[in-house]
Amino acid sequence: MHQQRLVLNGPPAAVARLADDLCTAGAVAVAGPTAGPPRLVWRTARPASLEALCAHHCEVIVGVERFEVLGDELQRLVVRGPETTVLERRPLVGGDDLDGIEEAGGVGLEGDGAPLAPAVLRAAAGYVLVMPDGLESGPNCSPVDDAVRVGKAVGRLCATVIEDGPDFGGDAAIAALAATVLTLGSAGSACVTERTFEREWRLTQAMARAGREHLWARPGEADWPEWLMDLLTGAAQVIEGCSACLHQPPPPFVSLHTEHFDTEAEQLERAARRLVTTALQALVLFPVSRLVDR
Structure with a gap:
């Protein structure tokens, strides 16, 4: 499936x-x-x-943002009648999209580690995609609501760890945590379709990162306590980001040449993206068989 966000301009x-x-x-x-x-x-x-439809409406200019769900590329284009102009094809596996991967737990140098198997990683992302988004209880729209939902998902993960002991089988709890994080900041949206767009876009970005990173850990050999701590630390950073968004409104911004400092909302987005990436990797590592069977 492909997601497209469209903006229409022209005579009313x-x-x-x-x-x-x-x-x-x-x-x-x-x-x-x-x-x-x-x-x-x-x-x-x-x-x-889309292009076939636009060919019959030559007076309208359509701005398009398009990506394949769980794919590896974002496209931006302009369509006017039968003419299509591609403005950008941006891969999701390089450049700014991988900023900060050296800070991730379990990541090794490219010469020492290896990426995870794409098929199993895609299965992990598909598993997260079908999980409930954590908004069943009604519309929420503040950073406090987001923090509480993440905390609830972390609590379920911890309860599963306590119940299972060393024989951890809580892949559903990890997937539920990732699914909850994908909806941060979108709970107040009145349009479920747009919320789905943002959810799938964030998951697509996270899967691209998870597949690009070279890990020391391999399925069946990874250290579960280490990865559990990575998940808990990532969740704590997300909750801290929610707090910053609540108490620190965006300050006046003055650009110095092309320098840019992340806002609180951008820092929260980065922390959420990192947590979802870690969750996908953990789903592949613990345990692989459940994803392969799916």
């Missing part, structure tokens, strides 16, 4: 006609600025269907 009547055709084809309109252009999200197995 022409934009309305294309929006109607897109919604008929399966796209969903999402709330945006009152005076802004219409925005839609479209989850489809055939992303080229």
Whole structure:
């Protein structure tokens, strides 16, 4: 499946006609600025269907952000009638997307470690994808709500560890923690479709990182206490990030050339991304057989 986020610009009547055709084809309109252009999200197995529809609406310019769920590339393009201009094809396995991997537990130098098996890692991500997102109890919209949901998921993981002892079999608890972290900051969204877009985008990014990192640990040989501590430490950093977002509103920002310092929200996003990456790796390492059977 592919996810596409669309922004429509052009004469109002022409934009309305294309929006109607897109919604008929399966796209969903999402709330945006009152005076802004219409925005839609479209989850489809055939992303080229967008270009086919736009070919009949030459007056409308469509900005597109597109990725394959659990794929390895983000595309940004502009479509106007039958013409498509690709602005960017950005791989998710290099550059800024891997900032900070040297800080991750279990990561070794590329010459010493090895990446995890892609098929099993994809199975782990698919397992997380089908887990509940932790929002069953109703709409929440503050960093406190996010911190409480993460804390609840961590509590379930710890309870499973205590119950199972050395024969840990809590892959469901790890997957549930990852699924909860994927929804941070999106609980207040009125549009489930847009929340799904963000959830799948974050998981796709995390899987790309998890597959790119070279690990000392191998399935069947990894040190479970070490990885459990990595998960707990990552969850603590996420909760700390929620606290920072609650108590420290964004300060005035002054750019110095191209220098940029992460805001509290960006630091929280980075911590959440790191935790989901660690969770995916742990799902592959402990225990592999359950994922292979799926």
